[in-house]
Amino acid sequence: MPAILLDRAFNPWDEIQDFQTNxxxxxxxxxxxxxxxxxxxxxxxxxxxxxxxxxxxxxxxHFLDTLCERCKQKFTLDECLVVHRFGDIxxxxxxVLTAAWSAHRADxxxxxxxxxxxxxxxxxxxxxxxxxxxxxxVHNDQKPVNS
Amino acid sequence: MPAILLDRAFNPWDEIQDFQTNxxxxxxxxxxxxxxxxxxxxxxxxxxxxxxxxxxxxxxxHFLDTLCERCKQKFTLDECLVVHRFGDIxxxxxxVLTAAWSAHRADxxxxxxxxxxxxxxxxxxxxxxxxxxxxxxVHNDQKPVNS
Amino acid sequence: MTIQPLIVxxxxxxxxxxxFASLREQIGKSQITLPYDAPLDVINVWAQATGDTAMPSNTxxxxxxxxxxPNAVVKDGDEIAFFxxxxxx
Amino acid sequence: MTIQPLIVxxxxxxxxxxxFASLREQIGKSQITLPYDAPLDVINVWAQATGDTAMPSNTxxxxxxxxxxPNAVVKDGDEIAFFxxxxxx
Numbered sequence: 286m287p288a289i290l291l292d293r294a295f296n297p298w299d300e301i302q303d304f305q306t307n308x309x310x311x312x313x314x315x316x317x318x319x320x321x322x323x324x325x326x327x328x329x330x331x332x333x334x335x336x337x338x339x340x341x342x343x344x345x346x347h348f349l350d351t352l353c354e355r356c357k358q359k360f361t362l363d364e365c366l367v368v369h370r371f372g373d374i375x376x377x378x379x380x381v382l383t384a385a386w387s388a389h390r391a392d393x394x395x396x397x398x399x400x401x402x403x404x405x406x407x408x409x410x411x412x413x414x415x416x417x418x419x420x421x422x423v424h425n426d427q428k429p430v431n432s
Numbered sequence: 433m434p435a436i437l438l439d440r441a442f443n444p445w446d447e448i449q450d451f452q453t454n455x456x457x458x459x460x461x462x463x464x465x466x467x468x469x470x471x472x473x474x475x476x477x478x479x480x481x482x483x484x485x486x487x488x489x490x491x492x493x494h495f496l497d498t499l500c501e502r503c504k505q506k507f508t509l510d511e512c513l514v515v516h517r518f519g520d521i522x523x524x525x526x527x528v529l530t531a532a533w534s535a536h537r538a539d540x541x542x543x544x545x546x547x548x549x550x551x552x553x554x555x556x557x558x559x560x561x562x563x564x565x566x567x568x569x570v571h572n573d574q575k576p577v578n579s
Numbered sequence: 580m581t582i583q584p585l586i587v588x589x590x591x592x593x594x595x596x597x598x599f600a601s602l603r604e605q606i607g608k609s610q611i612t613l614p615y616d617a618p619l620d621v622i623n624v625w626a627q628a629t630g631d632t633a634m635p636s637n638t639x640x641x642x643x644x645x646x647x648x649p650n651a652v653v654k655d656g657d658e659i660a661f662f663x664x665x666x667x668x
Numbered sequence: 669m670t671i672q673p674l675i676v677x678x679x680x681x682x683x684x685x686x687x688f689a690s691l692r693e694q695i696g697k698s699q700i701t702l703p704y705d706a707p708l709d710v711i712n713v714w715a716q717a718t719g720d721t722a723m724p725s726n727t728x729x730x731x732x733x734x735x736x737x738p739n740a741v742v743k744d745g746d747e748i749a750f751f752x753x754x755x756x757x
Contacts (some may be wrong), residue, residue: 320537322463338667404667411667527756551756556728
């Protein structure tokens with residue numbers, strides 16, 4: 286299953302390697318593009334201590350599964366992968382991983398970026414920052430922890 | 433040093449993780465884009481058994497060092513990394529890794545791709561395929577092991 | 580008093596409504612089951628579920644996990660979701 | 669016979685020439701040290717180093733690890749490299 290939702294911290298490089306080992310044959314692909322979005326420890330306001338990522342579980346899974354299928358139809362790929370956190374996230378922790386495996390680099394790069402852009406624009410996740418002064422929902426124009 | 437030449441097989445995910453751990457603070461960056469090019473085990477001709485990658489050592493190092501500097505000037509980055517093999521390469525083995533760390537995903541994606549496109553176009557490496565029938569130099573229009 | 584069989588049937592129609600993130604906090608509810616007796620579009624669903632509160636202009640709507648426009652018509656058993664612009668990734 | 673000091677000085681100028689990949693195999697040499705006595709551009713260097721062999725049209729040239737055009741002029745001590753189109757990555 287190429288779209289994975291996790292409520293715990295994850296190591297993106299281990300996820301890529303495990304997925305690749307379990308799903309693809311070495312020598313089958315020539316190009317692997319990946320992207321990791323992680324929580325920065327500084328923001329508009331210096332007092333952000335951690336973040337809570339709410340989501341709409343059934344729709345999130347459905348959206349990301351469908352996104353992976355659309356991605357495989359749009360580009361010539363061997364495989365693609367999306368991993369996304371939800372729940373409490375500490376500064377420095379990875380939030381999202383997208384990856385694409387292809388024979389050729391253009392498809393790998395374009396697919397990896399397509400996954401991220403679509404996910405950022407449409408996947409039903411909402412970030413709430415926890416600060417010393419309380420909590421606040423993140424708005425898109427704040428470009429908070431990565432963008 | 434962000435440009436590394438290796439005469440042995442390497443694990444790109446370990447290289448990324450080691451470089452990140454040694455060079456960057458967790459929470460310093462929000463976006464990491466990476467690309468791995470590896471040797472496919474099929475080609476124009478099915479009989480390719482392995483590959484030899486010749487290079488011009490001093491110029492390769494100089495070119496890749498300069499490329500990393502140009503990349504850091506062109507994009508807003510925390511860091512970037514290039515790792516490239518030379519010598520004998522077996523099917524399935526990684527040949528090249530490029531990676532870029534930034535606050536924002538557009539810079540990370542664009543920098544990672546810039547590194548690969550410039551490297552493919554200008555870095556002084558030459559691939560020779562070894563087949564059952566002998567050896568042959570790879571030409572650019574063959575798009576051999578990744579492109 | 581007798582109840583007409585037709586009316587019994589209509590009253591059994593219902594939809595499940597979900598609110599997320601800042602909308603969930605503003606509405607003060609995360610989930611509502613709404614019985615209904617006449618065709619409803621999503622904007623009607625919002626009005627009935629929130630006591631005619633104005634829907635924020637940037638609100639997103641989904642029926643059964645798919646994005647829809649506010650004029651989409653719901654059917655018995657649907658799950659209707661309302662949420663603010665997404666901020667994942 | 670006496671040797672003029674001026675001539676001695678000129679004859680000490682030399683460049684280091686490198687060939688790579690298919691060019692190395694065609695030329696049959698990977699490295700040549702070429703003494704010279706008059707200004708040389710890269711195309712002259714190729715001609716003197718290869719016995720006037722025709723330079724393949726897609727040949728790339730570098731002086732001291734930087735790409736140059738064939739009309740670039742070399743200087744004493746330079747390293748001149750000739751190689752075919754690159755195929756790394």
